[in-house]
Amino acid sequence: MEKIESVSVCPLDRRCMRLKHFYPLVAFLLPTIVIGYGFVIPRSPIAGINQFTIGFGSALLGATIAYWQGVRFALRRDAGDRRDKSAGI
Numbered sequence: 001m002e003k004i005e006s007v008s009v010c011p012l013d014r015r016c017m018r019l020k021h022f023y024p025l026v027a028f029l030l031p032t033i034v035i036g037y038g039f040v041i042p043r044s045p046i047a048g049i050n051q052f053t054i055g056f057g058s059a060l061l062g063a064t065i066a067y068w069q070g071v072r073f074a075l076r077r078d079a080g081d082r083r084d085k086s087a088g089i
Helices: 019-040 051-087
Strands: none
Touching: 019 051
């Protein structure tokens, strides 16, 4: 796997992380939280605050962090590719 040079995304072409980048994440999190904490967990033997509900929340937090880092990586990589093309490399 090749090492990717650290590139600041915003100053190059104003491709900062925007709210629109998080629409897919919100579309995943909202139904998951509503269904998980609203319907499934309360009607199961693991109802209440315990290790299972905390684990479920931790999994959602981990998915959020992974998504955010993936978007940052993709924007940085895209900005680096654009810089190389504009320089004629």
